[in-house]
Amino acid sequence: MRRVSVDSVPVGAKLARTVFSSDGGVLLMQGVELKQGYLDLLKKRGIAEIYLDDDLSEGIEVHDVVNETTRNEAVSLVKKIMTGYCFSDTIDVENVKKVVNKIVDELLASDDILYNLTEIKTVDDYTFEHSVSVCILSLITGIGLGMDMAQLRELGLGAILHDIGKLCIPREILKKPSQLTVEEFEEIKKHTVLGYELLKKSGQLYLVSAYIALGHHERYDGSGYPLRLKNEEIQMYSRIVAVADVYDSLTSDRVYRKKLKSHEVYDYITSMGIHHFDPLVVENFVKFVTVYPVGSGVLLNTRERAIVVQHNVKMPTRPLVRIVYDENMKRRSKELDLSQERGVFIVDTCEV
Ligand SMILES: [Fe+2]
Numbered sequence: 001m002r003r004v005s006v007d008s009v010p011v012g013a014k015l016a017r018t019v020f021s022s023d024g025g026v027l028l029m030q031g032v033e034l035k036q037g038y039l040d041l042l043k044k045r046g047i048a049e050i051y052l053d054d055d056l057s058e059g060i061e062v063h064d065v066v067n068e069t070t071r072n073e074a075v076s077l078v079k080k081i082m083t084g085y086c087f088s089d090t091i092d093v094e095n096v097k098k099v100v101n102k103i104v105d106e107l108l109a110s111d112d113i114l115y116n117l118t119e120i121k122t123v124d125d126y127t128f129e130h131s132v133s134v135c136i137l138s139l140i141t142g143i144g145l146g147m148d149m150a151q152l153r154e155l156g157l158g159a160i161l162h163d164i165g166k167l168c169i170p171r172e173i174l175k176k177p178s179q180l181t182v183e184e185f186e187e188i189k190k191h192t193v194l195g196y197e198l199l200k201k202s203g204q205l206y207l208v209s210a211y212i213a214l215g216h217h218e219r220y221d222g223s224g225y226p227l228r229l230k231n232e233e234i235q236m237y238s239r240i241v242a243v244a245d246v247y248d249s250l251t252s253d254r255v256y257r258k259k260l261k262s263h264e265v266y267d268y269i270t271s272m273g274i275h276h277f278d279p280l281v282v283e284n285f286v287k288f289v290t291v292y293p294v295g296s297g298v299l300l301n302t303r304e305r306a307i308v309v310q311h312n313v314k315m316p317t318r319p320l321v322r323i324v325y326d327e328n329m330k331r332r333s334k335e336l337d338l339s340q341e342r343g344v345f346i347v348d349t350c351e352v
Contacts, residue, residue, distance in 0.1 A: 011034060015034055016052055017050070065114065097205070107136070140288045154208050189226060290311045300345065312339050
């Protein structure tokens with residue numbers, strides 16, 4: 001299977017992965033033949049990419065680190081908490097704890113905890129899907145750093161609720177499609193303190209988890225907010241969530257900007273890493289997050305087009321690829337291990 005933009009899907013193509021709506025219901029079932037009406041529906045729902053099964057990508061498998069049902073359950077729980085809050089002045093996180101523990105168990109049971117950007121996100125429900133992705137990305141990094149089960153549970157719970165303070169920020173500011181004014185940005189910044197207080201008030205989680213809401217916008221060089229903490233003054237969990245939060249936000253379409261390509265985000269994280277992020281966290285983050293997701297199209301320096309077949313943990317920018325078109329756009333089918341072919345490298349991602 002391969003990942004393609006909905007705009008370039010030919011009518012009649014076969015859907016390789018079920019597409020879910022933001023409330024966890026099935027929008028389109030795996031295996032369905034895509035008619036024009038279905039493609040219009042996807043676009044209307046803000047879904048920009050899907051997975052296709054076709055000759056070019058035959059035999060390429062894309063694995064999830066956390067199964068889709070658990071992920072959807074987590075997304076709907078976060079949505080329920082965040083939309084139900086206006087009816088009560090506190091939040092109930094007991095069910096979220098259960099689903100976070102399930103995510104931790106699934107990750108620990110997995111032989112290969114590679115994060116492959118498989119989820120298909122909608123623009124509208126960004127906050128809920130983002131919360132769950134940040135939780136998974138943080139846990140993968142925590143596992144890389146050797147955290148034990150109790151630490152992972154604390155980290156996962158705080159990570160999934162890191163932006164809960166946004167409940168207290170006016171919607172028109174959060175959803176503003178244009179640049180924020182200085183005053184509006186000051187308002188947004190308050191979601192850190194407000195989230196911490198909200199979680200503390202619930203009395204249902206350890207303070208170290210609640211602290212993530214307060215600390216996830218602090219930056220390693222002291223340029224963050226709200227307390228402008230530096231280096232080790234920032235709690236470890238918050239240093240992890242900071243990287244996961246930035247990565248997921250930049251790889252997602254937002255109302256005010258288009259997403260960046262995953263290799264551009266990789267470059268950003270690894271170059272800004274020396275200033276904004278804890279280098280040890282970045283090192284463990286990039287080990288398990290794919291630069292070029294399996295199933296995505298890439299352009300080589302030879303002008304050939306290929307599909308990524310397998311990630312290389314030791315050399316993340318040099319995966320195993322299948323060349324599907326030569327420089328004259330003639331069909332080919334040849335696998336090439338870029339870690340062995342030093343003269344050939346990826347120059348960009350592309351549609352194949
Ligand atoms: Fe935030």
